[in-house]
Amino acid sequence: MTTTILPRPPRSRLGHAYGEQLAQHAPAGHPTAAARESAALTLAYRDRFLNGPAFLSQAERRTVVEDLHTAYELLRSLPERVFGGNVTELAAAVGMDPLQSALITRSARTGSLLPLGRADLYHDGAGFRLLEFNITSALGGFENADINRAMLAYPPLEEFVRRHGLRYRDTLGCMVRTMYAECAATIPTHRTPVVAVVDTVENFAVVGPRLQVFAAKLADHGIEGIACDLGRLTYPKGRPTVSGRAVDVVFRYFLAEDLTDPASAAQLEPLLLAAEQGKVGLFSGLDAELYGNKGTLAMLSDEQHRDLFDAAELACINRLLPWTRYVRPRTTDPGGDRVGMLAYALAHQHELILKPTLLHGGNGITAGWQVDTAEWENKITSAMNGPFVLQRRVRPAAEPFPDHAGGLQGLFLNWGIYLGARSAGDDGYAGGFVRGSTDPAVGVVSMGSGAAVGCVFHGGDC
Incomplete structure (x- = not known):
């Protein structure tokens, strides 16, 4: 009896289907025309838009959102x-200085x-792998739905x-x-x-114009928005005020760094x-x-902390996180064996x-694969015992996108999947965008x- 081995389904069935539709009908016009005509989108992304969207199946969306909620709760x-409830010790462990630690505490x-x-995730063909988790209000992405709407003009x-x-989420x-x-x-x-x-x-001297767009867009949600820098805030009777307007909420766009x-x-x-x-x-x-920093991801990934997590939590960590370790003289390799960090980094530089x-x-x-051996060794040696991590390379699978000649080209995507608070009937998926x-x-x-940059639609069977 002969066994037929079927090829792995291609990334994004809908991406391929969309490309086939375009090839059959040879449409007129340009898919990014409306995006390029948007002042807000060109301010954010200039004219660097992908010719089509990325597609996220319902099953993929549910799985990655649930995994991200689990990762968030673990972080x-x-x-x-790990630290007996001591927030200051965690701050020091991820590399914050005493001033940052005091403010955060x-x-x-x-x-x-x-x-x-x-x-920020890559899809390696088998599933999403988490590179970074930016946990903050300074996320960008407030124009995501505008990209969807602009692309739908095609x-x-x-x-x-x-x-x-x-569908898409705002x-x-x-x-x-x-x-x-x-x-x-x-x-x-x-x-x-x-x-x-x-x-x-x-x-604010650099990003002020974009934050002013952000503040203006809050009017669509019944909010009076004001964009400003910290120096413009005054505090009559202890309450922050901008240009005579008392502020109810500060939407923080500055980071600990x-x-x-x-x-x-x-x-x-x-x-x-x-x-x-x-x-x-x-x-x-x-x-x-x-x-929301890479040091805490290393703590989840590190072999020495595995007994702190139950079976379901470990399954999520294994599924979502590539091997990530602090740069320390001794560490554990992906198989759990104790190794010297420098020797391991040199032996696996391109990964x-x-x-x-x-x-x-x-x-x-x-990236180890972009520098020579001498520079790589110097970088690792300089980072030793400092606020740095080594992460195993994730190779993104090619995704189908329309090219400029009526066909498809393979692009390699960094997926930005947004997470918000869950509520009844809402799993907290807050939309997304991709960089290709x-x-x-x-x-x-x-x-x-x-x-x-491109937008994301979810649903269907892709």
């Missing part, structure tokens, strides 16, 4: 599981912290989405719902709430005091930065990537490395 439990004592984050895609019953709407739940005590019910979108003085400057920390002090006194909601608290624990946006990352590259060997698929 939040690390102070208790104060924030941890103020208010609640609901799930809010963006997971008639072939609109017809395809309608025929297959596909990421900004999900953020707002999470903000309402987390800051309910300071949000008025008798008038329009005032929300200030706030960054540091230095950052922005607070090493004493001037920024001094400007933050009255805001933290106002939050502690219940005069303003701070969304999300600075303690979110404790959990490893070095990352700082706290920086964002691809800053400070070194033609280069399978790029260190990080990001806008900084030349990737283009």
Whole structure:
């Protein structure tokens, strides 16, 4: 009897089906025309848009969202599981300096912290693998649904989405719902709430125009939004005020890494005091930065902590996380054997990537396959015992996207999947977007490395 071995189903059946539809009907017009005409989208992404969307099946969506909620709860439990409830020790372990630790410890004592984050993932052909989990309110992505709507102006895609019953989530709407739940005590019910979108003085000089778009978009959700820097906040009677408008909630856009400057920390002090006194909601608290960094992922992955998790939790960690370890003289390899870190890193250079624990946006990352042996050894030696992790390389599977010649091309995607608070009938999926590259060997698929951006539709059978 002969056994027929069937090939693995291709990534994104709907992606292939969409490409076949375009090839058969040779549509006129350009799929990204409406996106390029949007002032808000071109401000955020210039003209770097993918020719089609990414597709996420219902089964994939349910699985990855449930895994991300599990990972979020595990990260939040690390102070208790690993450090006896001591938040300051966790802050030190992930590389925060004393000033950052003090600010975050104060924030941890103020208010609640609901799930809010963006997971950056590659799909390796078998499942999603988590590279980073950005747990903070400074996520970007508030234009995600605008990309979906702009792409739907292309008639072939609109017809395809309608025929297959596909959908998308409004990421900004999900953020707002999470903000309402987390800051309910300071949000008025008798008038329009005032929300200030706030960054540091230095950052606002760069991202201010985009945050002004963000603040204006809050009007679609019944909110008066104001974008400003920390230096513009004044505190009559202890309550933050901007241009004469008393603020109900500060939508935080600065990160822990922005607070090493004493001037920024001094400007933050009255805001933290106002939050502690219940005069303003701070969304999300600075303690979110404790959990949204690469160091905490290393703690979940590390062999020495496996006895802290039950079977279901370990299954999620094994499914979602690539091997990730702090850069220390001794470690455990993927098989659980004790090895010297430097020797292991040199022997497996082309399968490893070095990352700082706290920086964002691809800053400070070194991909082993992109440097020579001498530079790699120097990077690992310099990172030893510092705030760095080594992570096993994840090779993303190629996904089908329309090319410029009526066919399909394989792109390698960094999926940004957003997570918000769960509620009745809502599993907390807050939408997504993708960054796509033609280069399978790029260190990080990001806008900084030349990737283009696209939207995500979910549903159907892909």
